[in-house]
Structures are given as structure tokens and as C-alpha cells.
Amino acid sequence: MCSVGDGFNMDISALETKLCKCEDCGNEFKGIGNKARCPSCHSANISDLKY
Numbered sequence: 001m002c003s004v005g006d007g008f009n010m011d012i013s014a015l016e017t018k019l020c021k022c023e024d025c026g027n028e029f030k031g032i033g034n035k036a037r038c039p040s041c042h043s044a045n046i047s048d049l050k051y
Contacts, residue, residue: 019049 020031022038023045029038036046 020046021049024048
């Protein structure tokens with residue numbers, strides 16, 4: 001996305017999240033999108049957990 005001049009009017013709380021688990025450090029977190037990274041160790045080795 002590109003924004004020239006003004007900022008975006010986007011409500012991030014409206015985005016769909018998924019429960020993820022880092023396979024490297026075991027951290028469980030809510031992720032957004034297909035390329036989530038672990039907020040603790042920054043690994044991309046992530047699996048989706050079922051709600």
C-alpha cells in the first residue's frame with residue numbers, strides 16, 4: 001500500500017486474527033495475515049492452532 005499525503009483510516013481491531021504457535025520457542029500468540037512472525041524470537045516457523 002502507498003499513501004501520499006494523508007494517513008489511512010483503518011480500524012486494525014476489525015482485522016481477522018488467528019491463534020498461532022511458534023515451533024521454535026513455543027510462544028502462542030494472535031497473528032494477522034499469512035506471514036506472521038513470532039513476536040518473541042522473530043521466527044517464521046509458525047503453525048496455526050485451532051480455536
